[in-house]
Amino acid sequence: MAQLDDLAFFQHLARAGNLTSTARELGLSLSAVSKRLKQLETRLGVALAARTTRRLTLTAEGERYLARGALILEELDELETSLGEHTNQALSGRLRVNATFGFGRRHIAPLLSRFCAEHPAVEGWLELTNFPLNLSDHGFDIGIRVGEPPESRLVARPILMNRRVLCASPAYIDHALPIQTPADLQHHACLVIRENDSDFPVWRFERSTQSAHAPPIETASIKVSGRLASNDGEVITRLALDGHGVMLRSWWDVNEHLASGALVGLLPEWQGVRADFYAVFEPRRHVSARLRAFIEFIQRELPGRVSALPISTAQGRFPNALDTPHVD
Known part of the structure; x- marks a missing residue:
């Protein structure tokens, strides 16, 4: 048992990245965490990490202990979970989820709240980030991501x-030049999300072709610009609603505004590229009952929170992977 406790302790330590964070997470003093790590290294006869109070760097032996230890703890968790399933026990255990800020706040947070209310023994943890995090390095059970x-x-x-949709407010459209092709956007105030130092964001579009001599899907990439920009999608949507310009935003984010008439879809023949959402997780021989149940729960409940893409914009059937997981 002491060896398993040491493995679990070291997993906490490696994920936290330093002694101070580990002490805070485990409810221990900094000296107690440092002493336990020294005792573990003494028992194993090797140095596992070089550390300060701010940073912890694993040695080669520490990396091996971390990786092999994670497999052992995972096997134990899967064994206990599978035994519980056969005895019809309620769902229980930790469920750590990673998602992006906008979609995570709007949809994943309330769904996790409902799921944990239905399964009181499940310990839910939702961490929102600007960009997806590596699941195994940060101890996540599941990630919610755009695209495979x-x-x-x-x-x-x-x-x-999900698909990105070109739209603007009626007030902007009433006073702007017509937009008949993607190239026309170069003469419009485009509201862009700037996540790097690129001078000209590129918006990509596609449309179905009817010609037997052309590819079934025609694509277009347009460099756009505008005097207003932000690194936050909600800010861009607010600017579009206020009539400041044209934006290319995800269907999940703007479908209610389109339905109410606050925003109007543009270039109906051209569609922004697909940006479907996926739940991703590490492959394992036995997927825990709580993880399977949560994935099935969000697959079932999300369509009721976001209206379906119009047939003209869907352009393709979403693969059904309830029973057969897709491995990219």
Whole structure:
């Protein structure tokens, strides 16, 4: 048992990244955490980490202990979970979720709240970040991401169809030049999200073609600019509602404004690229009952929170992966 406790302690330490954060998470004093790490290294006969109060750097032996230890703890968790399933026990255990700020606040947070209310023994933890975090490095059970993940080792299950939509307020449209092709956007005030130092954000579009001599999907990439920008999507939406220009935003974020008439869709023949949402997790031989249940819960509930994409903008069926997970 002491060895398993040491493994769990070291997992906390590696995820926290320093002694101070570990002490805070475990409710221990800094000296107690430092002493325990020294005792563990003495028992193993190797140095596991070089550390200060601000930073902890794993040695090669520490990396090995962390990686192999994670597998051992995961096997134990899966064993206990599988035994509980056979005895019809209620869902229980930790469920750590990573999602982006906008979608996480608007949809994942309330869904996690409902899920934990229905399963009181589940310990939910939602961490919102600007960009997706590595699941294993940060101890997450599941990540909510836009687009299929580039990591081939992750399992991805689709949870919501989504596409970026070009739109503006009626007030802006009434006083602006017509927009008949994507190239016309170069003569308009475009509201852009700036997440780097690029001078000209690029907006990408696609449309179906009817010609037998052309590819089934025609694409267009347009460099746009404008005097108003932000690194936050909600700010961009607010600026568009106030009539400051044209924006390209996700369907999940603007569908209610389009339905109410506060925003008007533009270039109906051209669509922004697909930006579907996926739940991703590390592959394992036994997926815990709480993780399976949460994925099925958000797959079932999300469509009721976001109206379906119009047929003209969906352009393709969303794969059904309730039973068969997709591995990128």
